[in-house]
Amino acid sequence: MAIAGGTFQQGLSGLNAAQRGLEVIANNVSNASVVGFKGSDAEFADVFARAFNGSGSTNGIGLGTSLSSVTQNFKQGNINVTGNPLDLAINGNGFFKVASTAGEMVYTRNGQFNLDKDGFIVNSKGDKLQGFPIDATTGRVSDVSQNLAISQASIPPSPTRGSSLEVNLDARATPIAAAxxxxxxxxxxxxxSTALTVYDELGQSHIMSIYLRKESGNTWSAYATVDGTQVDVGVAPVTPTVAPAQAAAGSLVFGVDGQLTTPANAQFTVDLSRFVTATGTPFSSTGTGPNSYTFDMSKATQYGSSFSVQNLGQDGYTASPFAGYNIGPNGTLTISYANGKLVDVARVGLYKFTNPEALQPVGANGWLATQQAGAELVSLSDDSAFGLIQAGALEESNVDLTAELVAMISAQRVYQANSQSIKTQDSLLQTITNLR
Structure with a gap:
């Protein structure tokens, strides 16, 4: 009777284990189409009562099986392109972090995000995506994360603070007499001569014309006008009471190889004092801002070929409306404006753990950090230990549906076999109880 009862227990444990295994498989199958879902595996262990004889060897019989643990499988899922710029897929290691409406920090691989009415990047539950702001002036990424938002306000104007001219001056040109x-x-x-557009502090455009004049030898002079008014080049800002008729010019001296020798860096100053004096309207909208900007000609050359401009630019711009946004592979959120200006505003953070299998699942493809998972590690750069973010795409579930269906058949056979062992023991028990 004791033996039969023990065998019933073994068969029952096998039935329970097969049932739990089927539940895990069924859960995987039901979530096979869920974005960012990570499948689980049921792990089982035998149950054994130790009994030792005098020689130290065991002669006990196992008492069946039990569910040891359900572990999550964090292998990579397939990437599916969607075209939605706020659909984010992680290709590699890491998790997104979102601040839940309950105040918890939740980790997820589900990158289905959108904008709420306040411009915050949120998931379908309203949890806010976490990231690190970027200083617009220095480009430095903050060390403190916050809720990421996309402002659709217009960008204010920025006055020109630097301009540059990359040019080849024809060494065969005829010098102009000093007189x-x-x-x-x-x-x-x-x-x-050539020209470019520069901007004042109100975002108003002005035409800066640059004139290049060959003096004796390998020396050239660079003159400039703003809206037709001569301005000084290569001198510190001044505010003359009466401007001299001839504006100052920047001097460029080239070596026999056509490379610029003097000045060494060719970082001139364009002094706008004459422009202010002549028009009565300061280049700075307040009248107190800087009325000068740098003029870089360090890449100028003098070769025996025709005059050509390779590059001409400046850093100012006018006010402009919001045009769109993009998230790059390293998580950088960039806002674009109608004037072509691109501004990096934040970096989407990626997080990882030494033992992600120990994270606590909370549903909706989310996990909470636990002590067993280890310390939270965050990536603010293109760290190879973390994955890359692919915008306009989503990571599919990593469930292999074919493998799960095969495992389901196997679990069904195990369940049937354990049922058969119970049936056999029941038959033996009936035979024993029928003895006369």
Whole structure:
């Protein structure tokens, strides 16, 4: 009777184990199409009552099986392109972190995000995506995370603070006699010219024209006008009571190899005092801001080929409305404006744990940190230990549906076999109880 009762227990434990295994498989199958879902595996262990004889060897019989643990499988799922810029997929290690409406920090691989009415990046539950702001001036990424939001306000204007000209000056050009003064209205007083748009503090545009004049030898002069008014190049800002007729020019000296030798860095100053004095309207909207900006000609050359401009630019811009946003592979959130300006505003954080299998599942494809999972590690750069973020895509469930269906058949056979062992023991018990 004791033996039969023990065998009933073994068969029952087998039935329970097979049932729990089927539950895990069924849960995986039911979530096979859920974005970011990670499948689980049921792990079983035998139950054994030790009995030792005098020789130290065991002669006990196992008491069946039990569910040891249910572990999560964090292998990579397939990436599916959606085209939605706020759909984010992690290709590699790591989790997104969101602040739940209950005040908890939840980790997830589900990158289905959208904007709420206040511009915050949220998931379907309203949990806010966490990231690190980027300083607009220095480009430095903050060490403190916060709720990420996308502002759709217009970008304010920014005055020109630096301009540059990368140019080749023709070494074969004829020098202009020193006795001939520069006059922007007279083509015979300079060799070449080009122009670019610069901006004041109100975002109003002005045309800066640059005139290049060959002096004796390998020396050139760079003159400039703003909206037709001569301005000084290469001097510190001044505010003359009466501006001299001839504006100052930046001097460029080239070596026999055509490379610039003087000045060493060719970082000139464009002094706008003449422009202010001549028009009565300061370049700075307040009248107290800087009325000068740098002018970089360090990449100028003098070769025996035609005059050509390789690059011409400046850093100012006018006010402009919001045009869109993008999230790059390293998680950088960039906002674009109608004037072509791109501003990096934040970095989406990726988080990882030494033992992610020990994270506590809380549903909705989310997990909570636990002591057993280890310390939270965060990536603020293109760290190879973390994954890359692919915008406009989602990570599919990592459940292999074919493998799960095969496992389901196997679990069904195990359940049937344990049922058969119970049936057999029941038959033996009936035989014993029928003895006369």
């Amino acid at each position: 001939v003064p520069f006059d922007p209205a007279n083509l015979n007083t300079y060799n070449n």
